[in-house]
Amino acid sequence: MRSYFRAPLTSLSGPVQPPPPGVCPLSLAAIMSSIISVANLSKTYGSGFKALKNVNLDIKRGEIFALLGPNGAGKTTLISIICGIANPSEGRVLVGGEDIQTSYRKARSLIGLVPQELHTDAFESVWATVSFSRGLFGKPKNPAHIEKVLKDLSLWDKKDNKIITLSGGMKRRVMIAKALSHEPQILFLDEPTAGVDVELRKGMWEVVRTLQQSGVTIILTTHYIEEAEEMADRIGVINKGEIVLVEDKTTLMHKLGKKRLTLHLQGKIAALPENLHHYELELCDNGATLVYDYDTKGERTGITSLLGDLRTAGIRFNDLDTTQSSLEDIFVDLVRTS
Amino acid sequence: MNHRAIRAIYLFEMARTWRTLLQSIVSPVVSTSLYFVVFGAAIGSRISQVEGVSYGTFIVPGLIMLSVLTQSIANASFGIYFPKFTGTIYEILSAPISYFEIVLGYVGAAATKSIILGLIILATAGLFVPLHIHHPIWMLAFLVLTAVTFSLFGFIIGIWADGFEKLQMIPMLVVTPLTFLGGSFYSIDMLPPTWRTVALLNPVVYLISGFRWSFYEIVDVSVAVSIGMTIAFLVICLVVIWWIFRTGYRLKN
Incomplete structure (x- = not known):
């Protein structure tokens, strides 16, 4: 799993647009060192439930960032907003220096998302669904890349199988393959090893580490603390829609241990x-x-x-x-x- | 414009058609053939002519419209509802693709299927009755316009529906009755004056009338009014879709 992502990291720093009225501008230093900058982000659902409360967060280029939090803490809502699946109520998010609302094409093209649930096209073949994802992100056909992704995820011999015939673990890998199909520079893994057996979980960790080595920034949400402990460079803890802390993992364990x-x-x-x-x-x-x-x-x-x-x-x-x-x-x- | 994304959605949807060939193409063709047998041969044999055209020939445009309307709605509504149902819509929403491009992919595929179906039914009809199309270009224009408009309408239903029952409700309870009562099998001139006035409230009357004019130059209402009504419905659908995407209605939280 090497050299997926050949684009130079400097190309990520696109033009930064002025924030919408009422939103605090992000500091230039934060933008330059961060691949994702979240500022004053809030989300209130129609029911009145406040899922996110004035969240500020910076994700550094090339790191593995683990977002921890109990059920309903706001992890998935935060990811959904950054990826364009949910609308923010207030605040601003920059991805690679691009505003996710005013410059959504550039921002989204940098992101690959592996959602928590196994959402797949049951009757499509593995090859077809992964190729579809690449097309959706506006990338030209590249069978060699798709082949490499499938081989790296041990899915090559299943490429012609319908997804409905695959096991849960294989479906999870298909989701990762779809997210990697367009050579993203940021990968969101929302509970990637939920319901996955120990052996496969360790295999996934290996995949994530290799991706990081190739320059991909990884944001991981998980319930498995040992997963964050094993994988992450930095840890963020979210609870009741608020970021409780963000800390380097070693420092955190040293400070609070x-x-x-x-x-x-x-x-x-x-x-x-x-x-x-x-x-x-x-x-x-x-x-x-x-x-x-x-x-x-x-x-x-x-x-x-x-x-x-x-x-x-x-x-x-x-x-x-x-x-x-x-x-x-x-x-x-x-x-x-x- | 992300033309690769439009192509990906379009081809994905078209692939579903070929995968479900029996349901998508063969089934409507069989149904239409049965209409010809029942209405054209059995009942039509007792009706001499309608406005100078044999009954079997007269019902051809109405039958094509019946299939195009229902299939456009079914294809487009299912096309967008199914990703919502399975959850794969996340990928569409998180892709670098505009709302216009999403609609173009889904509605384009749904309309293409309906147009292909309409042409197949036309060819099938040619096996049962003699056909002559006076204005082939206008016939195609009406076919395309109707397929696109009702695919847009189907797309709206697919977004609005939060269950399979709702997905079927509008096509079954509203569109099919309107199509049957819209002059598919008769000229509305054959109705008593009061019912004729009521029939003019049915938008499908204008579609079928215009389409039938392109075949036989027979009209229930003027061609200009037919085109105007179809375009008006198209614009209404576009406005509703614009609102859906602007607000994220039933798509984004």
Whole structure:
């Protein structure tokens, strides 16, 4: 999956039109470094439900950006607006420097979308439906490219099969092939591995990584935290229509990550001695294990004094280990507090 | 203009026709042949002539119009409704394609199918009755104009429908009765004066009258009025479609 996207990245910076009245202009620096710039974006449905509330977001060129959020947080609405499927109520979106409303042709031609649901033309062949997608985006026929996409996605031997005869995982790959048919420079993957088995999921991750290496910017929404942890360069968390945070994944895990010290005791204890009550300790496994959560950001972790107090109390341990809190823990914390 | 996208939609829709050949082409031809047998041979044998033309020959333009109207609506409404139903409409909406180009692709394909069908029925009719077309260019013009106009109307129905029942409702309950009552099988001059006045409220009367004029120079209403009414309906459909895309009605949230 190399050299899909030969257009130089500099060509993405098209002319920037003035924003519509009432919309804040985007900073030039943001536009130049971002392939997608979302400014003051809001979406209110006819029912009055506010799906997005003043969202501001910049996606950097060439990154894998994971958008996390619980059901109904606004992930799909945000993607739908950027891709032209839904109309924004307020705000402005630039894709490759092009306004998605006033310069929609240029903006949309940069984007490939793999929606959450498996929407396919059941009675079409794989080859026909992927070729159709390429034509729809105004690209001339290029059987060699279609062949390469299908081969890279392990669909080549199914090219003449009707889509209705394919398995769920294959249909998902057909959706990706359709999105890649016109050689996009931005790929939206809305829950790409939902309902996909572990092996295929890892295969998809490999595909995504290779795409990124060829210069494609990837925006991924997912429920699987380990997917974001595994894939993403940056993480955005959206909840109740608001962006709660956007952070580099490593920084995020470093800043918000907690560590856990687990002590495996030599003998079981019934209760914590009094001199240990001021620690946030948890006695587990019927008194065989002591668990201590500590904050890596803090000036003092309290580990040294804890170990000293344990010795004073006559509690000995056979083994100890520490674990870093996962992105899932961080995400759950964020959503709970936002 | 994204002509490749128009071509892609057009060819995709036409491919559906060839894939469903029995339903798209053969079925209407069989139905029309049955009309000839029932109305032309069985009933027509008891009616001498209508305005100097044998009854079997007289009903040919009406029968063609009946099929063109219903098939234009069916093709175009199904063409746009099906992507909505399956969800593949996302791809159309997210493609770098204008509303005009979307309509051109879908309506162009639906109208093409109807025109092909109309010509096949015309050829089929030639097997049953002698035919002479006085104004072939006008005949083609009426055929194309009607096919395009009612394909646009079908496109509107396809967008409006949120279920298969609604998709069938307007063609079954409105268009087919209007076509039957629009002079497909008779001249409205044969009606009592009161019913003749009522019939003039039926827009299909004008289509069939104009189309029949191009064959036999027989008219129920003047040709200019027929053309005017058809174009007026075309403009109304275009305005409604423009509004649909401007507002995103039933397409975009």
